Amino acid sequence: MAHPPTPPAGGNDPLLDLLPDLAELDVMEAMRDLQGYLDISPGDFQELYHASASHALARLAGNPMARALMRADGPALVPEQPLTLAVAQLAAAGVKSAAVVDPQDRVIGLLTETDVLRHLGVDSILALLARLGREPEALERCCTGARVADVMTSPALTLPEDATLPAMARAFARHGGRGMPVVDGTGRLLGILARKDLIHAYGAAGPHLRGD
Numbered sequence: 001m002a003h004p005p006t007p008p009a010g011g012n013d014p015l016l017d018l019l020p021d022l023a024e025l026d027v028m029e030a031m032r033d034l035q036g037y038l039d040i041s042p043g044d045f046q047e048l049y050h051a052s053a054s055h056a057l058a059r060l061a062g063n064p065m066a067r068a069l070m071r072a073d074g075p076a077l078v079p080e081q082p083l084t085l086a087v088a089q090l091a092a093a094g095v096k097s098a099a100v101v102d103p104q105d106r107v108i109g110l111l112t113e114t115d116v117l118r119h120l121g122v123d124s125i126l127a128l129l130a131r132l133g134r135e136p137e138a139l140e141r142c143c144t145g146a147r148v149a150d151v152m153t154s155p156a157l158t159l160p161e162d163a164t165l166p167a168m169a170r171a172f173a174r175h176g177g178r179g180m181p182v183v184d185g186t187g188r189l190l191g192i193l194a195r196k197d198l199i200h201a202y203g204a205a206g207p208h209l210r211g212d
Helices: 024-033 042-060 083-093 113-119 125-134 138-143 165-175 195-203 206-210
Strands: 097-101 107-112 179-183 189-194
Touching: 024 042, 083 097, 083 113, 083 138, 097 189, 107 113, 107 179, 113 125, 125 138, 165 179, 165 195, 189 195
Parallel strands: none
Antiparallel strands: 097 107, 179 189
8 A cells, every 4th residue: 555645744733743654554543533424635635644643653652541641640639729829739749730629539620820820811921920020919919819710721621541642642632731631430530641741652653763
């Protein structure tokens, strides 16, 4: 089977910078993923190629699932927690996001650095520093009395623990964030999958692609 040409750069999935040669099995798996009739237009072909490449990368990387890539040692927050305490936990753990859980450890939200900055009325750390230079009291004024529930993103997008690499890549392509909670079948938090860890898993195929 002839290998299709590499589609132009700039697709929707930033995790597909490494594009391997495709096996027929990868294309068949991708065709099963795509619902409905395929009219092979350039756009449809690019979608099929990206899906096939995603399956190929998963195969070359050993097909790890979300539970094998997630980090289980990060903080878990509760909705009534003071925002200042939650931010301190994120900083101490060296992470930019954390899941928010109910009393049964089910994920009900996600608190991210972006959520906190938005609450403070800025869109970047540099903008925050500039504002504090003008208004030193702004941080205390914005955060006093604020709870995690007031700032978090809810509902949170989550990944099942048995999500495959292609499924994880599609979720992050839609989500656009840096981390996503991984849950069991009842929605209970198991850990957080970082985008950089997913990219690293795809990079496990790197020596094959480079011919090392």
